[in-house]
Amino acid sequence: MPKTIEEINLKIKNGEAVVFTAEEIISVVKEKGLKKATEEVDVVTTGTFGPMCSSGAYLNIGHSQPRIKLGGGRVYLNDVPAYTGLAAVDIFIGATATPDDDPRNKVYPGEFNYGGGHVIEELVAGKDIRLEATAYGTDCYPRKKLETWINLKDLNEAVLFNMRNAYQNYNVATNLSNKTLYTYMGILKHNLGNVTYCSAGQLSPLLNDPYYKTIGIGTKVFFGGGVGYVAWQGTQFNPTVPRTENGVPKGGAGTLALIGDLKQMSSRWLVGTSMLGYGPTLTVGVGVPIPILSEEILKYTTVTDEEIIGTIYDYSDAYPNRRAEPIGEVTYAQLRSGKITLQGKKVPTASLSSYPRALEIANTLKEWLKTGKFELTEPVAPLPSVESGLTFKPLKERPIEH
Amino acid sequence: MVSKKIVLHFPKRLVDRPIVYHLIKDFSLEFNILKASVTPEQEGLMVLELKGKQEDYDKGIHYLTGNGVIIESLSQNVIRNEGRCTHCGACVTVCPVGAFELDTVSRQTKFHNSKCIACGLCIKACPPRAMELHF
Numbered sequence: 001m002p003k004t005i006e007e008i009n010l011k012i013k014n015g016e017a018v019v020f021t022a023e024e025i026i027s028v029v030k031e032k033g034l035k036k037a038t039e040e041v042d043v044v045t046t047g048t049f050g051p052m053c054s055s056g057a058y059l060n061i062g063h064s065q066p067r068i069k070l071g072g073g074r075v076y077l078n079d080v081p082a083y084t085g086l087a088a089v090d091i092f093i094g095a096t097a098t099p100d101d102d103p104r105n106k107v108y109p110g111e112f113n114y115g116g117g118h119v120i121e122e123l124v125a126g127k128d129i130r131l132e133a134t135a136y137g138t139d140c141y142p143r144k145k146l147e148t149w150i151n152l153k154d155l156n157e158a159v160l161f162n163m164r165n166a167y168q169n170y171n172v173a174t175n176l177s178n179k180t181l182y183t184y185m186g187i188l189k190h191n192l193g194n195v196t197y198c199s200a201g202q203l204s205p206l207l208n209d210p211y212y213k214t215i216g217i218g219t220k221v222f223f224g225g226g227v228g229y230v231a232w233q234g235t236q237f238n239p240t241v242p243r244t245e246n247g248v249p250k251g252g253a254g255t256l257a258l259i260g261d262l263k264q265m266s267s268r269w270l271v272g273t274s275m276l277g278y279g280p281t282l283t284v285g286v287g288v289p290i291p292i293l294s295e296e297i298l299k300y301t302t303v304t305d306e307e308i309i310g311t312i313y314d315y316s317d318a319y320p321n322r323r324a325e326p327i328g329e330v331t332y333a334q335l336r337s338g339k340i341t342l343q344g345k346k347v348p349t350a351s352l353s354s355y356p357r358a359l360e361i362a363n364t365l366k367e368w369l370k371t372g373k374f375e376l377t378e379p380v381a382p383l384p385s386v387e388s389g390l391t392f393k394p395l396k397e398r399p400i401e402h
Numbered sequence: 403m404v405s406k407k408i409v410l411h412f413p414k415r416l417v418d419r420p421i422v423y424h425l426i427k428d429f430s431l432e433f434n435i436l437k438a439s440v441t442p443e444q445e446g447l448m449v450l451e452l453k454g455k456q457e458d459y460d461k462g463i464h465y466l467t468g469n470g471v472i473i474e475s476l477s478q479n480v481i482r483n484e485g486r487c488t489h490c491g492a493c494v495t496v497c498p499v500g501a502f503e504l505d506t507v508s509r510q511t512k513f514h515n516s517k518c519i520a521c522g523l524c525i526k527a528c529p530p531r532a533m534e535l536h537f
Contacts (some may be wrong), residue, residue, distance in 0.1 A: 049488065051529060111526055186492045187527050194495035271488060273529040283488060283530065338494075338504055350495040352529065354488045355509040 003293050008042045009375045017042045019369045021362035022203045022290075022301055029302045034295050043369050043376070044301040046208050047222070047287040047361030048200040050353030051273050053184070054164035054235060055282045056094040057120050057262055060156040061131065063089055068143035073135030076100075077119045077150075088141060093119055095282035105277060109182035115280020118272030120160070123152050124224070125267035158262035160224055160270070164234035166286045168206030168254040169310065172197045172330060174342065177316030182277020186352055188315055192342060195312065195349045200358035201305045201332035205288035206254045208301045210247040211386065212239075214290050216379025221258065222287030222365045225269035227374070228260025230288075233383045238392035244309060247300065250329065251311045254383065258286065269361075283354075287361035289369060291376055305332035312342065322394060405453040407436065407476035407519070412446035416470055422448070429462040430454060449476065476520045479536050482513045486532035496527040 011017040018041050020028055025044045029037045059082075061070075067088065075082040075091050079099040083092040097116035104110045123129055133146040152158055173185035174195045181188040186196045201207065209215050219230040234255025241253045269285030292298045312328040313319045327343070334340050335349045368374035384390045412421070417440055425431045431454035440446035452459065466473060491511045493502045501517040502524070504510075524533045 050490070109526075113531065186529075187496050189495065196492070196495070271486075271530050274526075274531055275529060276526050283490075336504075336509075337506065348495045350493070351491040351504075354490040356489045359509070 005291050005293070005376050005378050008291050011042055012369055012375050013372055015370065015372050017369050019043045019045060019366045021359065021366055022046045022208050022303075023359060023362065025298075026202070026302050026304055029298065034299060038292060038295045038298045041292045041298065043366075044208065044290045044292060044298070045287060045362040045365040045369065046200075046203055046205040046290065047285070047358040047365065048166055048204050048353060049269070049285045049357035049361060050198050050200070050283060051184070051275065051281045052162060052165045052284045053096050053281045055120075055160070055162040055284055056092055056116065057123070057158060057160045058086075058090060058092045059158050061089050061091065061150055062154070062156055064143060064146055064148075066143045067141045068133065068135050068146050069138055069141035070133050070135060070146075073133060075131065075133045077129050077131055078114070078122070079130075079132075080114070080116050080119050095120065096279050098280060109277025110279075111276065112274045112278070112280045115272070115274070117280050117282030120262075120282055121267050121270050121272040123158065124262055124265050124270050126152060152263060159259060160228070160262045160265065161231070161257075161259045162284065163257045164236060164255045165258050165284055166205050166234070166256045166288070167199070167252050168204070168210070169249045169308065170197070170199050170252050171319070172310040172312040172335065173315045173319070174312055174327070174347065175316050176314045176327070179316075181315055182275075183315050184275050184278045184281075185315060186350060187276060192345050192347050195330075195335070195340060195342065195347050196352055197310055197332070197335050197349065198352040199308075199310065199332065200353055200355060201308050201336070202303055203355065203358045203362055205286060206256070207248060207303060207308060209288075209290050209297070210243070210249065210300055210303075212254060212383040213297055213300075214293065214379075215256070215288055216382045218377055218380040219288065220374070220377040221289070222285065222361055222368075223258050223260040223265070224262070224285055225266030226260055226264035228258050229377070230256050230379070230383075231259040232257040236392050237384065237390060239384060239386050239388060240391050244307065246303060246307055248303060248308050250309045256286070285357065285361050287365040289365055289374070289376055305336060308332045310335065403453065404456050404459045405451060406459070407449065407451050409474045409476055409479060410446075410448045410450060410466065411472040411474070412440065412448070413470050413472075414443065414445055417442060417444065417446045419469075421466065421469060421471065422450075424465060425452070425462050429458045429465065431458055431462050475516075476518075480515075480518050480520050480522070480524070481534050481536050483532045483534055486530045487511070487528075488530055488532075490529065492529055493524045493527060493533070496523055498523065
């Protein structure tokens with residue numbers, strides 16, 4: 001009866017770990033019962049693959065000869081601006097960065113065919129990236145201009161550091177107005193023309209560990225096709241949202257800040273993405289293993305799409321004006337059926353996060369665990385849960401007197 | 403009456419000949435040119451909406467193919483780049499004719515080429531830009 005992470009790791013090393021995906025575990029527990037399944041199962045794997053805007057990578061490009069201080073200067077990667085407010089040759093490229101000459105929404109809706117997310121995808125795919133930089137020049141860093149190709153393999157460090165990934169549940173979006181909306185939730189057709197959603201539901205990492213009993217700081221995860229770690233709770237972390245009896249949050253709640261070496265990741269799991277009329281972003285693959293340390297932890301992993309509720313918001317008014325006025329609740333099972341009934345109307349549904357690719361992540365992680373390629377880590381600190389009382393605060397604007 | 407959207411590929415040797423003219427004159431067909439790219443000494447391409455009696459339409463098509471014009475139905479020209487498609491399903495509610503369908507068993511997003519009218523709405527709506535318009 002191995003029920004510590006250390007003991008599970010021993011089984012992983014010996015190639016004996018019993019692992020199921022968060023989809024498979026539902027029927028396993030139904031068949032065997034919770035008690036017997038807890039004894040037998042070591043790990044449940046989860047996965048999610050969706051657009052995650054708070055993603056980016058920091059790079060150390062090495063020092064040129066003569067030296068240049070990019071810090072405080074300007075850097076473009078394939079015409080996409082990178083952040084330089086750091087030391088001489090450290091830069092950060094964010095997923096939603098947009099080329100200066102992109103028309104954005106001046107030609108509405110903007111196409112946003114290329115941005116930071118695409119730079120990251122091309123970088124990880126091993127393609128050469130054009131770096132153009134200007135700097136002010138100092139006595140120790142005299143150079144003022146730099147134009148060069150860079151490649152992932154030549155960089156000192158290339159680290160994917162996403163400050164908010166793997167949202168635990170999310171808004172469900174629709175449009176009550178009489179015009180088409182172009183949003184980060186996709187194209188929303190007028191007069192309740194469609195409903196969009198973006199969660200891996202029963203496969204989603206944090207929905208399988210709703211009170212963060214196993215996932216903590218230091219948890220080793222599948223990240224962009226390689227290995228990464230939970231660095232911190234993600235931004236907008238909000239454990240105190242309304243939950244169902246099973247503990248499942250009814251809207252966006254917990255999030256993860258993740259970190260990992262870009263050099264071992266793959267462009268299959270980091271895909272440059274363009275949201276029409278909204279902007280460029282990065283679709284990220286994340287998978288978290290959940291060690292089955294108790295019946296309670298296993299019980300949480302058996303959550304099904306029928307039990308996960310999403311809250312529907314109108315993106316023509318309530319959402320942009322930040323009014324917490326939901327227009328309904330719906331289960332992910334209903335959403336995945338392709339049609340829901342809303343305000344007496346049958347409305348077609350569309351997903352923005354890929355369930356088949358989330359499943360592929362859960363299966364890959366399962367394979368890694370079964371073949372001893374991936375061992376679990378013990379979290380070094382927990383994520384703040386419900387008892388922390390932590391909430392996600394709106395901005396309180398304080399007018400500046402002139 | 404039938405009305406179909408078709409893509410005509412003209413081999414080099416036919417580019418200088420008034421092929422389409424005969425569709426009106428000999429077969430009483432109406433047509434609307436949706437796209438044309440015809441350059442002397444090169445292969446030509448034309449996207450037509452062709453309208454007329456079924457009998458005349460069939461004769462017209464027979465005339466075109468008999469002269470070496472290669473005909474494709476329009477839907478063949480919106481192509482899904484399978485390498486880029488992530489099967490997220492964002493396209494499903496964007497397509498006006500329901501050419502995309504979520505398979506509730508495999509959870510994959512199917513693209514029914516035969517339903518496609520090549521309107522192009524899915525091209526910019528696809529987040530990873532997997533839909534491509536090929537002529």
